[in-house]
Amino acid sequence: MQFKILIVDDEKNIREGLAASLEMDGYQVETAVDGDAALKRFRKGDIDLLITDLRMPGLSGEELLKRVVSETPGIPVIVLTGHGTVDNAVEAMRNGACDFLTKPVDLGHLTQLVKRELQRRELVLKHRRLEEELEHQKLFRTMVGTSAPMRQVFDTVSRAAPSKASILITGESGVGKELVADAIHDLSPRKQKPLVKVHCAALAAGILESELFGHEKGAFTGATSRTRGRFEMANEGTLFLDEIGEIDQNVQIKLLRVLQEKKFERVGGEETVEVDVRIVAATNKDLKAEIEKGNFREDLYYRLNVVSLLVPPLRERKDDLPLLISAFLKEFAAENGKTLEGIDDKARAALYAYDWPGNVRELRNCMESAVVMTRGSVITAEDLPPMIRARNDFGWIRIPLGSTLEEAEKIIIRDTLSAQGGNKSRTAVVLAVGRKTLHRKLAEWGENGED
Numbered sequence: 357m358q359f360k361i362l363i364v365d366d367e368k369n370i371r372e373g374l375a376a377s378l379e380m381d382g383y384q385v386e387t388a389v390d391g392d393a394a395l396k397r398f399r400k401g402d403i404d405l406l407i408t409d410l411r412m413p414g415l416s417g418e419e420l421l422k423r424v425v426s427e428t429p430g431i432p433v434i435v436l437t438g439h440g441t442v443d444n445a446v447e448a449m450r451n452g453a454c455d456f457l458t459k460p461v462d463l464g465h466l467t468q469l470v471k472r473e474l475q476r477r478e479l480v481l482k483h484r485r486l487e488e489e490l491e492h493q494k495l496f497r498t499m500v501g502t503s504a505p506m507r508q509v510f511d512t513v514s515r516a517a518p519s520k521a522s523i524l525i526t527g528e529s530g531v532g533k534e535l536v537a538d539a540i541h542d543l544s545p546r547k548q549k550p551l552v553k554v555h556c557a558a559l560a561a562g563i564l565e566s567e568l569f570g571h572e573k574g575a576f577t578g579a580t581s582r583t584r585g586r587f588e589m590a591n592e593g594t595l596f597l598d599e600i601g602e603i604d605q606n607v608q609i610k611l612l613r614v615l616q617e618k619k620f621e622r623v624g625g626e627e628t629v630e631v632d633v634r635i636v637a638a639t640n641k642d643l644k645a646e647i648e649k650g651n652f653r654e655d656l657y658y659r660l661n662v663v664s665l666l667v668p669p670l671r672e673r674k675d676d677l678p679l680l681i682s683a684f685l686k687e688f689a690a691e692n693g694k695t696l697e698g699i700d701d702k703a704r705a706a707l708y709a710y711d712w713p714g715n716v717r718e719l720r721n722c723m724e725s726a727v728v729m730t731r732g733s734v735i736t737a738e739d740l741p742p743m744i745r746a747r748n749d750f751g752w753i754r755i756p757l758g759s760t761l762e763e764a765e766k767i768i769i770r771d772t773l774s775a776q777g778g779n780k781s782r783t784a785v786v787l788a789v790g791r792k793t794l795h796r797k798l799a800e801w802g803e804n805g806e807d
């Protein structure tokens with residue numbers, strides 16, 4: 357790591373003498389003639405250590421020190437003091453300087469001091485980077501993925517999460533929209549406050565309205581007391597509206613108002629309630645198409661979609677398969693008390709060849725069933741659900757157009773038999789016919805009917 361040092365002194369000789377010495381030590385050095393110039397340069401960034409004279413025209417060294425330390429806590433600042441002004445140096449240390457040098461400067465001492473402070477600085481920076489890395493891993497711990505499309509998702513999440521902007525997450529069923537919503541909340545300044553989830557499709561229109569906004573006592577039959585809605589529960593936190601495409605027009609209007617004015621009334625109530633809620637919505641519907649059809653309000657769509665986040669289907673990011681597979685294997689092996697070494701090549705090939713219409717959820721279920729089914733310590737293609745295994749295990753059967761039913765049957769039986777290595781019992785199982793039937797047919801065609 358190459359460090360950059362800024363030296364500030366109004367005396368040219370000192371400035372240049374120190375600079376030359378530190379350059380010889382291998383540092384990058386810049387100089388400034390007074391406090392103002394130094395502060396300007398410092399604010400541009402990338403200075404790792406500051407050496408400043410105390411008494412200078414314009415912005416004094418003391419003042420420069422205070423500003424630099426308050427703007428960049430932890431930055432090492434060494435002050436230079438003239439003879440007999442040790443009191444000033446002590447004061448400077450109190451204000452955040454890490455050490456001082458008296459003039460005339462002992463260059464050997466300077467080298468030592470700078471080396472020590474920069475080593476310390478490097479450790480601090482390394483520690484900070486590690487902490488950031490850990491924090492990132494922690495936040496996305498539940499979300500596996502290193503493919504380019506997923507990195508883009510993580511990047512958008514990291515950038516949008518700290519703001520208050522509404523986020524609309526779209527993507528097919530099972531791609532991980534809810535996990536993305538969790539990550540957004542966890543990465544936001546609201547993470548200590550509640551994340552409240554509402555599955556809009558699961559609730560009938562009337563119920564959804566009172567679920568979201570609460571109701572007053574007597575608002576409808578059965579409303580025996582005032583009840584807070586999810587908006588109030590999510591105050592200062594995040595409200596996740598899942599399957600937003602399913603809400604009816606009435607609720608859409610009310611929702612639009614909350615998004616615009618941050619206010620609403622409980623069902624059957626007059627009192628206006630104000631809330632501070634960050635909205636994250638998700639849908640697997642094409643909302644644009646729903647707007648065209650008149651099912652979804654365009655104004656609401658734009659309010660929700662301040663930041664849009666598309667989670668791509670698994671078939672478009674098969675690079676994520678190895679990580680997802682091993683994460684799920686680990687999870688379900690632990691859950692089932694099994695020790696598993698992994699998955700064999702044939703099984704892996706089958707998982708890659710499959711299209712995953714149910715996305716990550718389907719993969720997760722598939723791995724759970726494989727872990728439960730397997731007898732060995734390695735998952736094989738036979739442990740996978742038939743849907744996934746079928747395509748790969750047996751390849752395709754080609755039947756020429758114009759074949760009769762009998763000819764087609766012959767081809768199906770012969771090809772399956774050959775894919776099963778001539779094993780008639782297994783062929784009968786795959787074709788779901790009795791062994792006797794299979795033998796009879798083979799005998800009819802002049803093939804050996806016996807095993």
Ligand SMILES: Nc1ncnc2c1ncn2[C@@H]1O[C@H](COP(=O)(O)OP(=O)(O)OP(=O)(O)O)[C@@H](O)[C@H]1O
Pocket residue numbers: 498499500501527528529530531532533534535536639640680716717720
């Ligand atoms: N990147 C991922 N890493 C690990 N697990 C994932 C990932 N994406 C999704 N999952 C898992 O897959 C399942 C489905 O995810 P989730 O419920 O977030 O999908 P969804 O997009 O909300 O689906 P739906 O539209 O059906 O509600 C969950 O069990 C989730 O933990």
Ligand SMILES: [Mg+2]
Pocket residue numbers: 533534598
């Ligand atoms: Mg979901």
